[in-house]
Amino acid sequence: MAQPGKNIKQSDTAKSQKYRHEIARKLLHMCSFLIVIFIYFTDKKSACIAIGAALLILFIGNTILLSSKLSFLNEIKIKYFSFLLRDDEKYGYISSNWFLLGCFLSVLLFQKEIAMLAITVLIFGDAFAALIGMKFGKHKFKNGKSWEGMFGFIGVSILFLAGFVFALDLSMTFALASLISIPIVAVAELYSKQIKIDDNLIIPLVFGATASFFIWILAL
Numbered sequence: 001m002a003q004p005g006k007n008i009k010q011s012d013t014a015k016s017q018k019y020r021h022e023i024a025r026k027l028l029h030m031c032s033f034l035i036v037i038f039i040y041f042t043d044k045k046s047a048c049i050a051i052g053a054a055l056l057i058l059f060i061g062n063t064i065l066l067s068s069k070l071s072f073l074n075e076i077k078i079k080y081f082s083f084l085l086r087d088d089e090k091y092g093y094i095s096s097n098w099f100l101l102g103c104f105l106s107v108l109l110f111q112k113e114i115a116m117l118a119i120t121v122l123i124f125g126d127a128f129a130a131l132i133g134m135k136f137g138k139h140k141f142k143n144g145k146s147w148e149g150m151f152g153f154i155g156v157s158i159l160f161l162a163g164f165v166f167a168l169d170l171s172m173t174f175a176l177a178s179l180i181s182i183p184i185v186a187v188a189e190l191y192s193k194q195i196k197i198d199d200n201l202i203i204p205l206v207f208g209a210t211a212s213f214f215i216w217i218l219a220l
Helices: 004-030 033-040 044-066 068-084 095-109 112-136 147-168 172-190 199-219
Strands: none
Touching: 004 112, 033 044, 033 112, 044 068, 044 095, 095 112, 095 199, 112 147, 112 172, 112 199, 147 172, 172 199
């Protein structure tokens, strides 16, 4: 006969381990802020070339790992890095491909400061939404995400917006346009799975498009 107390303890242990793995994954993800720093110190063309080259190399490398003739390499990846991988990444393309594509398109399509903030929101807003939602998410949406996670996304993104405005001496028009855009992006991220667009794409592109639009509106 199953022991309820033992099952609950095992369940709590599994949740705790999953959360630790998510922290490790997000900490690695946060290191991508180096891309934002790189964009700041270079021009648009150079940033596009560098990020595009990194994306191409990663995509080719991922394709090689997934080839049937070299499947043993993918098994090595799973063996040693499974704690950083989601289930669909173990035998598929890792999310870093989509992340770099989101960065590339942001730099290509939007002005420098918007692209930098769009990528920052992707890195930190998404990370804290996941971590806060997993740890404190009590009020769930139908898709499993939580109000707590969404507010974590918005709060952290606004903090970074304030930092950008102060550090880069950005205009109030930029600040207001970005402030309006952040909740819109949070809602888009919330339903990214339903509309079947990876959040590594939807977050920076929706932010870039809405911020650019509101900057244009406010400038009229």
